[in-house]
Amino acid sequence: MGDPILVERSGPVATWTLNLPRKRNPISGDAMVDAFVRLTDEVNSDHGVHAVVLTGAGTAFSSGGDIAAMAAGEGCFGGPPHRQRDGYRHGVQRLTRALYNCEVPLVAAVNGPAIGAGCDLSLLCDLRIASETAVFAASFVALGLVPGDGGAWLLPRAVGAARAAEMVLTGDRIDAVTALEWGLVSRIAPPADLLTEARALAGRIADHPPQATRMAKRLLRESDRQGLDSLLELSAAMQAVAHHTDGHRAAVASFAERMR
Numbered sequence: 657m658g659d660p661i662l663v664e665r666s667g668p669v670a671t672w673t674l675n676l677p678r679k680r681n682p683i684s685g686d687a688m689v690d691a692f693v694r695l696t697d698e699v700n701s702d703h704g705v706h707a708v709v710l711t712g713a714g715t716a717f718s719s720g721g722d723i724a725a726m727a728a729g730e731g732c733f734g735g736p737p738h739r740q741r742d743g744y745r746h747g748v749q750r751l752t753r754a755l756y757n758c759e760v761p762l763v764a765a766v767n768g769p770a771i772g773a774g775c776d777l778s779l780l781c782d783l784r785i786a787s788e789t790a791v792f793a794a795s796f797v798a799l800g801l802v803p804g805d806g807g808a809w810l811l812p813r814a815v816g817a818a819r820a821a822e823m824v825l826t827g828d829r830i831d832a833v834t835a836l837e838w839g840l841v842s843r844i845a846p847p848a849d850l851l852t853e854a855r856a857l858a859g860r861i862a863d864h865p866p867q868a869t870r871m872a873k874r875l876l877r878e879s880d881r882q883g884l885d886s887l888l889e890l891s892a893a894m895q896a897v898a899h900h901t902d903g904h905r906a907a908v909a910s911f912a913e914r915m916r
Contacts, residue, residue: 660688661695662713668706668862669855670699677714682722683773684732689751696754706862706869708758709854710781711765717790718774721748726799744804748773752806755780756877759870761861765854766790766841771829772799776807779814782873783857784841786832787850792840794820798827813880815840865903 662673672695674681674688682688699705712718726733732743755762755777764781768789775792778784786792794811796803803811803824812820815838823830835841845853861869871894879887898904 659691660685661691663695665705666855668704668866669709669858670705670707671709671711671851671855674710674712674718677712677716679722679724680714680716680719680769681712681774682719682725683751683777684721684725684748686731686747689747692751693754696758699760700758703866705760706864706866707761707763707858709763709765709851709858710777711767711851711854714768715789716768716774717764717766717770718777719769720772720774720776720795723799748805752776752780756806759873760866761858761869761873763854763858763861765850766792767847767850769793769829771795773803773805773807776803776805776810779807779810779840782876785850785854785857786835786841786844787847788832788844789847790832790835790841790844791829792823792835793827793829794823795827795829797825865901865907867901867903868898871898 658675660675662675664671664673674683676682676688683692699708721733722731725731732740732747734740735743761783762781764778764784766778766784766786768787769791770778771793772795775794778792794803794807796807802808808824811823814820815823819838822828830838830840832841832844836844843853875887875891875894878890882890
């Protein structure tokens, strides 16, 4: 078995490709979770990486949980309830925490179906571009399950409470056009152009000083859970740090030169 995630690097932009295409790129296995945690730790400490594109090999973005392992009661899907609870907490939920707290902006290039935890994986990214062939589903109830990886928290923040309830309680799939209308994705691309467009978007992020984009991302994350007063305090502290970075000084100097 090869690496569960393939990594490419082009200057300051990295591309992570889920690499289990025969199984439609499930993310519930320990090897996949460990790979995400490791890669996130690596880019957090590497300020040469300014943005990451996440996509899937083959025809699917991600099928979410491994149904074959679920049917066999293997891995996090096996054992009594208390062990399954620990299996989720120390399994796929580690992936959720790692990606949610990733400092580097993440762009999802959703190349095909993003189902269950695969849909939630796309929601953990800051921006999402969908192929015309992409579909999204929070389909846990179709298997008699609930979102076990944080999807019930992530989805309402992307599409609003009413549409999240519709997706979660019906398990229905929505196509790329509906995903665009609902705000789940920011744009749609032809399949052949998807990765190019996602990398171009990541490149526009990467053009800016990485300290600024990382801190701006953190402020967006914190806005989910802080009031305005506390966010203003955090913004002031981060802005003070930003004023003392080389990236800020170079950008101001370049702007001043152009104004002459």
